[in-house]
Amino acid sequence: MKDDTPVRRSPVSLADCNLSRSFELVGDRWTLLILRSALYGVRRFDDFQADLDIPRTVLSNRLAGLVESGIMEKRAYREEGQRSRVEYPLTDMGRALMLPFMAMTQWGDKFLSDGVMPLTLRSRKTGERISVAYTDEQGRAVSFADIEAVIDPDARKRAARKRKPAKGG
Template identity: 45%
Template structure:
């Protein structure tokens, strides 16, 4: 399905995938969430072609997931850094959920490569559904209801 069609969809998952669903995009975001900002670091850490990386970064900038800022090392040409916006930082939950799922259902022989913990307590954290009081809700207790905005 073309991106323009997905962006006009009433389905928020389809609209999100129109921006985030291209190959490499979530991996770029994973690297950005680890604190990296520079084009060359993204390219080297992911081993991807520069034209593909440029395309993905431009899409993320266009849709407000990242910002693009010029910098220049002494004696070098102008280059760019890419910083996550608040919308981009909110994707930490999505990336964390994918990593959690991968560790649970496609485990690496040597164990998880990433562990998330609370900065305040140092205790492990996990991605979950929580209610308005902050209590975790078991997956079998979560119900998905369509609103009137969703076509039948």
């Protein structure tokens, strides 16, 4: 973001930063791996457990947290002549994590993969390879070099006003 100016502190406080807030919900090794499996389609307790070889206590805690955050849902399901069981499908909020996760996958593809990519995206219509990139308002890709960050120094105040609009919002 900066090239030679010495930055001593992040310009956005941890409490106001939507990135660090995201990390509070999903920024934990097991949570990230659970979400990876979930985005691949896994939904059931024992399937997560076997897929990731995660301790059952940890899985139980993480799933509860993800449900509380609204990223997953806890729901009963019933297979043919089976009794009712529980599954953990992603909500819209959870499915929206596909974009950052694919951006991260792309990063891994580039820097960690020997050039082999087990998972790629393609267009249903044209079959073209799809990637994640910066785009402008017309939906045209923009190179990283042409981008600058904008910090809104009043974000904290405006957030406070939004939360209790009685006091002047």
